[in-house]
Amino acid sequence: MAIVQMQRINICALKKNRKAILERLQELGAMEVDIRLEDEELCEKQDVSSSRSTFERRSQTADQALHILDEYAPEKKGMLDSLAGKPLVDKESLAKAAAQQDNFMQTATKIIMLDKQVAESQAAAQKLENQAETLTPWLGLTVPVNFSGTRSTAFLIGTLPGQQDQQSVLKILADAAPEIEAVNVELISKDKDFTYLAVVCLRQDASKVEEALRTAGFAKPSSAVSKIPAQYKEELLAEMKEAQSKAEELGREIASYAASRQDLELISDYYQTRAEKYRILGELPQTKSTFAVSGYVPAQKAEAIVKELTDRYGAAAEAEEIAEDEEAPVLLHNNRFSESVEGVLASFGLPAKGEIDPTFFTSIFYVFLFGLMLSDAAYGLIVSLVCGIVLLKFPRIEENLRKSIQLFFWCGISTLVWGILFGGYFGDALDVISETFFGHKISIPALWFVPLNEPMRMLLYSMLFGVIHLFTGLALKGYMCIRDHKYMDFICDVVFWYMLLLGLIGILIPSSMFAGIAGKQIVFPAALNAAAKWSAILGAVGIVLFSGRSSKNPALRIALGAYDLYNITGWLSDVLSYSRLLALGLATGVIASVVNQMGSMGGKSIGGVILFIVVFVIGHTFNMAINLLGAYVHTCRLQYVEFFGKFYEGGGQPFQPFKLKTKYVDIKEEK
Template sequence: MAVARVDQVVILLHKSERDSFLEELQKASIVHVSDLRSDASIEEVRELLSPEERDEGELEALLSRLKRSHGFLKPYIPKKGFLAGLFGGKIELTRNEYFEIVDSFPMDEFLESTEGMERELSALKVEENSLLNRLEGLLPWKELDMNVEELGHSQEVVVVAGTVPIEKLDSLRELPLEYVEVNRDAKKSYLLLVFRVKDEEEIRRELLALEFEEADFEGLSGKPSEIIEGLRERLSEIDRRRNEIAAKAKELAKDAYKLLVLYDYYAGILEKYRAENRAAATEEAVVIKGWVKRSDWDRLEKLASSYETVYVTRSEPQPGEVPPVDLANRKAFKPFEMLTRLYGLPNYAEVDPTPLFAPFFAFFFGLCLTDAAYGIVLLILGFILMKKMHGGKDFLWILVAGAFFTVLAGAMTGSWFGDLPERLPIPFFRNLRNSLMLFDPMKEPMKFFYLSLALGYIQLLFGLLVGFYNKLRFGDTLGGISNELAWFVVLLSAGLLAFANLKAGKGGSFLFGGPLQTIATLLIFAGVFLIVFFSGGKSRNPVIRILKGLYNLYGGINFVGDLLSYVRLMALGMVTAGIAMAVNITAGLVMGFPVVGYVLAGLVFVLGHIFSIAVNALGGFVHSLRLQYVEFFTKFYENGGKPFTPLAKRAYFTVFLDEESGS
């Protein structure tokens, strides 16, 4: 329905025009280049092909260095204000500024400098941790008034420093040694022990039983207090050096954005190299195979005709081929393509779900918020952001669409910053609210409940119809009739039967009495018959086919679960109203405080409703999207399409002010 039609193209050109042609093809961004290196169609002539390839690894390594260096400098980049940070997006510059950076920026020197600083900071951190650990171990020995290198053996005695648990200190007195307590903490006593060499073996055995731990002064010399002072001096030097590096990094950070400009530039070159490597080439000729959208064929043909040796042919996709997929929706639905891509692109022959779910998603989002004032705030915010930002406009359009339906849903349920019109002493607002309100969900929650179920019921039936249409397109007529269409008939008839019974119970008309009930019942039986006897596949064994059909019939209970999932629309709408009311009540309470009451009330009102909008908008977005992915898509959508990714100069971080497009 909205999957762009594509044709396969084969481009033949002389090698002398390859670089120029690929450069222009990349600017045009219209051809998805296929990889001929593993293409069976060139197997017979593979020995004639040139083995030379562009080195992609070198450019990939450079891109990694650029990104890593920018990541290193990022903490040193001056922080933007809140609004600037909120509106900030890609780097905005003119073409001249862009190419001036590419041509004149000392990239190699800059990268070596940042990488050197990063390595040095890493080494300083390792050394600092080592020194801190050493310092922590030495501090309890600060009062030891002897050089640590004097510890150990002499001819007659052994001098040892170490710790024992305090509760075992008394047992130490029974050993043939002398000790001095240097320090103690809550658990250990820090001791200097002296004993004769001839008693060493026995004493060490006893010390082991007393959980004695010998102090480690290996590689150190001097008194512990002197060593501690030296360690602290070195830590101060490390801190000073770190500050020097930070100051230098802060200077370099002024040019950090240029690394991202260079990233975009070299990423474009890498894309071109990859396209060259995917092509097949001899010493003289180059063959490029790929896909082009039919709407872009004239552009490709015109581009090819501007070169002397470039020839291009096209053919429709053949059975067994898997064309890449691009979505081609009308402007109103275009932004919602990002949600389809998030789930997965359709197969080339499959229905694009984007225009099918977009209205449901936007309306469901509005029902989850059900506050007209919140919708107006989101509308204003969305339009402001679209004027300020160059990227992310698809998401903002989705937000605006949802905000529009939020205004409608809020007016329908009488919610304007919750129950604010009821609390204001202004009859106009109250009268306006009441004139637009269809029902108050706080007083009539069942109406909201039935509305949520009705919307879910409609979307599920619609999904089954789309699934039936899909199967007809794929030639599975029996499968479509015995599954999707049969379930559509069963569920539609069940709904009509329930409605007829409800009307009949209330003394409804003749139409909603016996005749409709009879017709609905017969249709239910007809649908069940189709499911049981024909939905089990094409097995020749009737028993197996019927058993599969019965299993499929049992699976109908999933429709009940899917339908009940739509109750979340009511739940989230009620939560939004509840939070808004709580904010208003709290603001009213603090208003009575002397002197600062009105200021506090204003803060509570503004901050409380900002919080409510943020939390409930996020919840509304997530749950509305979940209903599409889990309940709606599963009725007809398989996905698994390969994205159409034309050779192009992609703007990951930059946007041209003079063209509103990146390079």
Template sequence: MAVVKMQRISLCGLNKDRKAILVRLQELGVVEINFRKKDLKGLKIQNTSEEKADFEKQAARADQALEILNRYVQEKTSLLDSLAGKPLVEKTKMEDIASRRDVYVTAISELIDLEKAIAEDKSEIARLQNQIEALQPWMNLDVPMGLKGTKKTELLLGTVAAPASLESVLTLLKTHTPPIEAADIEIICEEKDFVYLGVVCLKKDAPEAEDALRAGGFAKPSSIPQLAPREEEIRLQKEIERCEEEIGVKEKQICDMAAIREEIRLLSDYYRIRAERYSVLGKLPQTQKTFALSGYVPERYAADIQKELTEKYAVDVELEEIGAKENPPVLLKNNTFSNSVEGVLESFGLPKKGEFDPTVIMSIFYVFLFGLMLSDAAYGAIISVGCGIVLLKFPRMEASLRKSIKMFFWCGISTLFWGIMFGGYFGDAITVIARTFFGKEILIDAVWFVPLDDPMRMLVYSLLFGVIHLFTGLALKGYMMLKDKDVVGFFSDVVSWFLFLIGLILMLLPTEIFYSISQIEFNFGPGLSMAAKVMAVAGALIILVMSGRRKKKKIGIRLALGVYDLYNITGWLSDVLSYSRLLALGLATGVIAQVINQMGSMLGNSVIGVIFFIVVFIIGHIFNMAINVLGAYVHTNRLQFVEFFGKFYEGGGKPFEPFMAKTKYVDIQEEK
């Protein structure tokens, strides 16, 4: 339950050792490179942007080659493969691939060129097919479309807008000035929008004939092949077949290169690691023969790194405590149970400098409240067993995903517990199945009580759990104030609210309003009743007087701030009422489950009835579990983020981002 203590590590070494030191620090992956302004004073920084960009380009080309292979030779994968994590590869294997990288770079270029050539061939096929489609209306033409005519005649081919007839086209020619008398017209094809014409006229009349036709919307074909349409179609089809054959050959070449897929992955990660290294190299201040490096390292690793580097290299390594003005990165360290909810905390914000890490306390409430919202033993068993199997089967799962699945494992255990307490096993499935198909009455009694039978009791307990949750948040605020030695703030902003709120609660419990809701009767003696009033009044007075304590000489403003702070009691009331969602979601799970069971049993005890029940039961409960798991997750997060954190936690810390081998496809196993 703590933020890992950081130290600043600074080193100065010889340039000849620079590469080896960077490689080792990247392998260790526990140092975040970070320079203060004074670390850079008077020193130059090498520009490595060009080298970094080159490595990133090579990695991108390798990724592109892998995408090409995946399109043509897909790997057999299952839905669970994504849970397995990246494969573990020995460092020596990557070094071997790197030593022969020229071979694989050539293969990558060949893959990219083959893909480009295939794309060009496909584009050519599309162009040829468009030409064939454009030829279809001219198929009745039995002479080459490129034929100009004879010695004294000329052939004009083109289209006019439909509808059009021989008479209308002849009219265009004869009404032209001068009129064209010697012309023969043939309609080759008629379509919805165009009529395709062939016009033969004297060569001397051709210009005038074309002008006359153009006045009627005549347009020549955009492409005029030299062959007859049918012959041109055959020629184009042969070109398409040739292109398809070439595509087949190139696709086979790509498929044959699938054997080096793993090597390309390793090469891609090799270039990615090199790019990261050069990114850091471009931040290092240096002289002609020396370089410097500075950053943050977890305290537990600092001494070992210092010892290793000074023993292997001619380097001076210094460790310093974090300065008062520095804002170090944040790394959390929690027990196995609590670290499962670190992702929830990180999504809100990591602790800022000097702030308390609430992960352990939050994890207890998180699992507790999640189970209370879902509260069905069968659902909890399914979730916990499923998540447990996944955790055991895939030990190398990606860290953040593993934390999430572990969180749902614990939430499943909590759901199982509350389901037993409330007597929910797929709702009332056991009772319905026994009554419908076996003619017996089997009831599994709740260990505590059934919320559906006594919702007001459940509401009271939901609000009670909410008060405990909120008071814990307020207590943590007090702890942080005492840690910062703010005793006045502790009494003014924490103790005062405890007095005020506890006093009001004790005043509420004996009232008829509370009894009518909870059916629980409290009879306090006069001494406790008076103590409750005194606590409430004392707390209110402290809040009224001390909330604006920073405005020492401005009494009016100070009291106004106190009144405004007292108004926050409405916020506390709203926060407490928010925990009624524990009742609402718990009832929703149970009610929907019962409806599903009743629907499934409608056809009674018959073969069709059994089949119908099984189908409705499986589909219905899968839906109910999925929708209510989502609801429990969302609303549990809300209770943490809004109600709980709102009492004491701000966040805003920067995550620890060490210089390490950030790979995409494999994890590197270091030599033992």
């Protein structure tokens, strides 16, 4: 439960050592570069946009080649291989890739060029296929499409809209040009839109015939080729197959470069790290012979970095404390249990300046409440076993994913414990199985109580856990007030609220209303009842008088205090929100019981056993999945809204060090 203390490190060194120092800082990955200059006119910055864009472009080229390889020669990976993390390589491998970068880039360029040729061949094949398809209606034509006739006759080829017959075409000609007698119409084919035909007439009548046909929508073929359609189609299809064969051959050639995949990954990451280095280089203030760099480093690493840069490169380096008006980036450091909820905290917001790291308390309540919502021992055992196996089998799993799986492992353990306390093992599966298939009921009794049988008791405990959760949040607010020497804020904003809330609880518990909910009357001694009453009164008076203490106007001060006192309804709403612990816990048990009852409907028979197994597996898988999601969402909500709302705002910026940012491989760290 700690925010790593940061220091600002300032480095000034000779320009000749600039490359070596930047590369070393990038290898260490412990410094977030943040350069602040009081007078920017005393130095200049180098324009590295061209070099940086070159490295980025080359990295993108390698990425494009890898994407093409994945299409033509995909890697065979198992379903869980993505959990194994990126391949681990040493710096020497990256250096070797840099030495052979020209060869690797030639390979990448060749792959991209071959892919372009594949696309061209496929486009050509598609074009030839389309051309061949347009000839289909003309396959009955025994002369070339552009045949115009003989010396004395004209040959008109084209289409008319709709489905026409020979008589209708002749009628069109007779109506438009009755003087023409020597004409012959041949129908070649029809489809739902057009009639394809050839008309033969005397050459001196050709213009009149064509004009007559055009009045009915006659149109000549768009592609008047000088070959017989059937023969031309065969030629086109042969060319199409040749283009397809060429595309397949080029594809096989691309696939032959599969062995270069690791080389391309290395060179892509190499160029990416170079681009990142040049990004930082472009931000550095420089003079003719020196340069400077500044940024944040964890305090425990600052001295070692300063010493190394001083001894190794003769740099003038120093570490200093963060200024009061300066907000450093946030890096959290927690134990293995608590670090699992850092992702949950980061989703809400990292601690802002002056706030504490609530990860430790969040982790305890998160795991506790998650298990209470799911509350089935069998589900918890499955979740914890699956997550535990994944963590053991894949030790190099990506960091954020590892923390998430680790969180579900602990939540599974919590669910297992709550399931044993409540007697839930796939709901009431043991009862149903033993009674249905063995004739007598066998049960594992709950170590505490069964929420389905005593829902009001579960509701009371849900409220109790909620009050503890909320009071912890208020206590953390009080801790921050004392830490910052804000003693008046501690008394007015924390102590008075504790007095009011504890007093109201003390008044509520002995009441008849609470007795109706709890099922029994609780009697407090008269002195305790009086103490509760006066605690509530004094707390309320203190809130009214001092919550608006920032205002000098007495009337406004009282009004602000009264308004703040109205926030007691917010506390009531927050406490009632914890009824979702009851709702989700009951939902898990009820759905599980329904699944078991549905599965047992087949009775004691072979068919009944098969039905039970199918319904059991599908039903409980669905129930576990949906309630895992529900527990995750609602536990997050209880943290974000109810718990954090009492003391925490967030808004801190994450620590983003200058390091070797790679996409495909991880670089071994130096020991």
